Amino acid sequence: MAVDSQANRNRVGTARATMLIVLAACCFGSIATLATLATRAGARIVDVLTWRYVIAAVLLLVVNGGPAPVRAQARRAWSLLLFGGGGQALIATLTLAALRYISAATMIFLFYSYPAWVAVISALRGREPLSAQRVLALMLSLAGIGVMVGVPGTGDAASATGVALALVSALLYALYIPMIDHLGRDVPPAVTTIFVCVGAGLILGGAAVATGGLALHEAPIAWVSIGLLAVISTVVAFMMFLHGLAALGPVRTAIISTVEPFWGAFLASVVLGQPLSAHTLGGGALVAAAVILLNLPARRTSPARA
Secondary structure: OHHHHHHHHHHHHHHHHHHHHHHHHHHHHOHHHHHHHHHHOOOOHHHHHHHHHHHHHHHHHHHOOOOHHHHOOHHHHHHHHHHHHHHHHHHHHHHHHHHHOOOHHHHHHHHOOHHHHHHHHHHHOOOOOOOHHHHHHHHHHHHHHHHHHOOOOOHHHHOHHHHHHHHHHHHHHHHHHHHHHHHOOOOOHHHHHHHHHHHHHHHHHHHHHHOOOOOOOOOHHHHHHHHHHHHHHHHHHHHHHHHHHHHHHHHHHHHHOOHHHHHHHHHHHHHOOOOOOHHHHHHHHHHHHHHHHHOOOOOOOOOOOO
16 A cells, blocks of 8 residues: 555656646747747847846845855856856847747747757767767758758748857757856756856846947836746746756656747747748657657756756
8 A cells, every 4th residue: 555655656746747847848938939029029139138037047046045055156156157157148149039030930949959969069079979869860850950941932941040040059059058067067056047147147238238228118018028038938947847857857858848849839829920830840840859869868967957
């Protein structure tokens, strides 16, 4: 009886963790739509991102018990603020800049190719060899990209700028992951994320001031979108992701998280009125299959999402 009771608790715990990862993925997948709503209302990308990270940093400090945990890691502050925050600021800016040229669905699926680039970079650095499964996953990812952008003269395929921005941001994120993993080693993930948010907010805020001043008077819909980006797509998403990751481990978490680009594409089609083309969904499905395949061979530690 006790064994059955423990098994039931384990099943409930696993189901709860799975739901947390699904919800976190949906929160992360909403970023493109919320950012587009803000920019459509007249807000600049740099202002939207600045306020997102500033608000998120303050909330994360409150949720994690104030500045005491951050002060305990003061020796890591500058590297995490500069490189962690700076990298996050650059990647977020390039990713959302792509939305000027391509649909949110295409941008999300193209950016989601970053696990394939992680595998390539790991192989080039001699960390993990390109096994047959990894080669197949890379081919699936490249095929997915080709399906999405390789049809001449149709929709998003005509916008090389947007495609390039999305793919460059994916490649930069693949480089960013091992860097932030190294910088944040032995630092609690919550503290790493606070440093990253503060650094990104400071760097983007400086850029905003240098290019015309940080806007304070945005349209109501812009402020609502910024608030949702900070609270839902950053703080809440981060907390749910960490709790789910702790219970499920990185492999199952990565596989479940493939719901993220599909949710993002669906939300953009409903809220922004951007139609979902067959080649976008087909290519995206190939990219998602590559992510699943990349995470099947062996369990390995993965850095928390910043």
